Amino acid sequence: MxxxxxxxxxxxxxxxxxxxxxREHRRDDKPERTVGDYRQKIESLQVWLGHEDxxxxxxxxxxxxxxxxxxxxxxxxxxxxxxxxxxVRTVFRLDVERLAIAVDPTxxxxxxxxxxxxxxxxxxxxxxxxxxxxxxxxxxxxLGGMAERHKLAVRWLPWIGxxxxxxxxxxxxxxxxxxxxxxxxxxxKITPEAGRVKTGEFRCVPLHPHxxxxxxxxxxxxxxxxxxxxxxxDSAQETYRRCENAGAAVAKWVRRSTGVTDKRxxxxxxxxxRFKRIAAIADIAPDYVDMIEGHSLAGGxxxxxxxEAEMQTLFREVQKLPRYEWPEDDCSA
Numbered sequence: 001m002x003x004x005x006x007x008x009x010x011x012x013x014x015x016x017x018x019x020x021x022x023r024e025h026r027r028d029d030k031p032e033r034t035v036g037d038y039r040q041k042i043e044s045l046q047v048w049l050g051h052e053d054x055x056x057x058x059x060x061x062x063x064x065x066x067x068x069x070x071x072x073x074x075x076x077x078x079x080x081x082x083x084x085x086x087x088v089r090t091v092f093r094l095d096v097e098r099l100a101i102a103v104d105p106t107x108x109x110x111x112x113x114x115x116x117x118x119x120x121x122x123x124x125x126x127x128x129x130x131x132x133x134x135x136x137x138x139x140x141x142x143l144g145g146m147a148e149r150h151k152l153a154v155r156w157l158p159w160i161g162x163x164x165x166x167x168x169x170x171x172x173x174x175x176x177x178x179x180x181x182x183x184x185x186x187x188x189k190i191t192p193e194a195g196r197v198k199t200g201e202f203r204c205v206p207l208h209p210h211x212x213x214x215x216x217x218x219x220x221x222x223x224x225x226x227x228x229x230x231x232x233x234d235s236a237q238e239t240y241r242r243c244e245n246a247g248a249a250v251a252k253w254v255r256r257s258t259g260v261t262d263k264r265x266x267x268x269x270x271x272x273x274r275f276k277r278i279a280a281i282a283d284i285a286p287d288y289v290d291m292i293e294g295h296s297l298a299g300g301x302x303x304x305x306x307x308e309a310e311m312q313t314l315f316r317e318v319q320k321l322p323r324y325e326w327p328e329d330d331c332s333a
Contacts, residue, residue: 036200123274165275
């Protein structure tokens with residue numbers, strides 16, 4: 001988030017307010033990881049608002065943003081309340097105390113609703129995985145007037161997600177240069193340089209051999225430099241918004257075209273939960289699953305949030321994952 005003031009003198013930006021909070025947070029030697037987490041929440045609000053003039057933000061807009069997170073992003077009320085709203089409220093509260101802004105628009109906002117009762121796994125079932133992945137192989141002309149880069153996202157992001165368990169926006173912001181080879185192993189680099197990573201730290205993940213056999217690297221090689229699934233904007237924030245839109249396009253496609261309509265499983269995040277289950281069945285150690293999926297180190301507060309391992313070791317584990325193959329359903333021809 002690059003700090004800036006509005007030229008018309010309307011007030012400070014959200015970036016300015018976040019910077020003030022972050023300085024106070026670091027001054028008290030509190031966990032650096034929290035800074036990255038709160039930055040992500042502030043950026044989510046920025047993207048939704050379409051501006052970052054803090055003095056123009058109203059309680060009504062905060063309520064609508066929370067509704068968006070719950071109803072469109074399909075986040076649980078508890079997540080919206082304790083993660084997103086809590087982070088933004090903490091920043092505004094500190095800034096009011098420091099007289100950086102006069103009013104805290106979050107002060108009267110409440111998120112209501114109980115957490116969802118768990119009636120099924122949050123990961124895709126075998127049938128749901130099959131429906132999504134085989135439909136992704138079909139002729140892209142069936143996608144009609146969808147943007148070409150979104151068609152590319154529909155074709156590849158479900159498959160990459162199935163074999164990596166990565167968050168959809170982390171994949172949607174991949175660039176051509178994020179595909180590389182290390183020690184003879186094809187990998188992807190998930191990095192904040194491309195947009196945003198939840199924990200603020202990069203990680204490298206080896207690609208499953210099946211993705212290579214399907215021609216993923218050849219497709220990437222034939223693409224222009226830069227982001228693969230979204231056209232970059234004039235700012236980092238706009239580029240990130242477009243990457244989010246690419247992920248959202250995949251989610252909408254899943255609901256409309258694959259028959260996977262159960263609201264109890266998220267249309268893209270379901271891969272992340274399924275990956276964890278399939279990895280356990282394949283006897284991949286939890287530590288390696290965390291490194292591949294990009295989970296923070298338990299109990300970490302300072303220093304590196306992710307453990308590092310030799311790429312050969314991670315590749316050994318990735319190869320344990322069973323292949324997603326159903327030849328009779330392949331409609332890529």
